Every structure is written in structure tokens, then in C-alpha cells.
Amino acid sequence: MLLYLNEITESKVVKNVEYVIAGDEFGESAKVKNVALKVEFYRAAEAVSLRFFGNATVQTVCDRCLTDLELEMDIDENYYLFPENTPDVDYFYSGEEIELDGFVRETLVMNMPGKVLCSEDCKGLCPKCGADLNQGDCGCRDSGE
Helix, strand or coil: CEEEHHHCCCCCEEEECCCCCCCCCCCCCCEEEEEEEEEEEEEECCEEEEEEEEEEEEEEECCCCCCEEEEEEEEEEEEEEEECCCCCCCCEECCCEEECHHHHHHHHHHCCCCCCCCCCCCCCECCCCCCEHHHCCCCCCCCCC
């Protein structure tokens, strides 16, 4: 999705984000679906403010027991872009347009939790036989007994 600099004014504007995510873009075990994001943008002098907000669903697995689960993410991220030759800035623009796809992808990645659990008390897998300890004791001596 592109924003054209000539449409970015000092007044805040909100648009729906149009973004297509390839199936495995977030790794083998995490797929993002149901992305419902909006972008709010405006210009302050030469700087451009972008705010992405909304929600998305991540289809992934528990980091301990590998159970499939869906995780709902509420998203609210801000970026400030400056002209290309501005020193010591993280984000910049050049030309007459700003490509938003990279910002959307970064926003989604930054909002994914570092550790995904099916529940706070997930017992994980037995290190010896691989049984899901949430389903009951597997009987292995190394299962934590």
C-alpha cells in the first residue's frame, strides 16, 4: 500500500490498511490472518507521523506443548519518518510516496509475544518420550516426578 506525500497534510487522516500476507511469511509455526488495521497519518513540518492500530489473529503453536492455538493481537504502533538525509533517525522517506507494507509487517512482528503458551500452567512435553504432560503423567522417570 502506498501513501503519496502530496496527500499527507497537517490534518489527521485515517485509512484502512490494504495488506496481503503470504502464507508462511512469519515462519513455519506462525501464520497471521484476519488483519484489520487502519493507518492514521499526518505531516508535522517535514516529518510524517504514521500510527497503525487495529487487530490481527495469529495461528501458531504453544512453545511448550506444541498444541495449535490462535492468538488475538491488539495493535497500536507509531512511526515517525523524516526526509532521507536527516541524520540519526530510524525511519525516513524519499521520493513522492511511502510504501507501507514494511511498516505493517514490522508492526505485526513487534506485537507477537516472545513466548506463546496455551495456558499459564502448561506442563509441556516429556523430555524422554515426548508425551503431552497436560494430558496426564506419562510414567517416565524423567517427566519431572
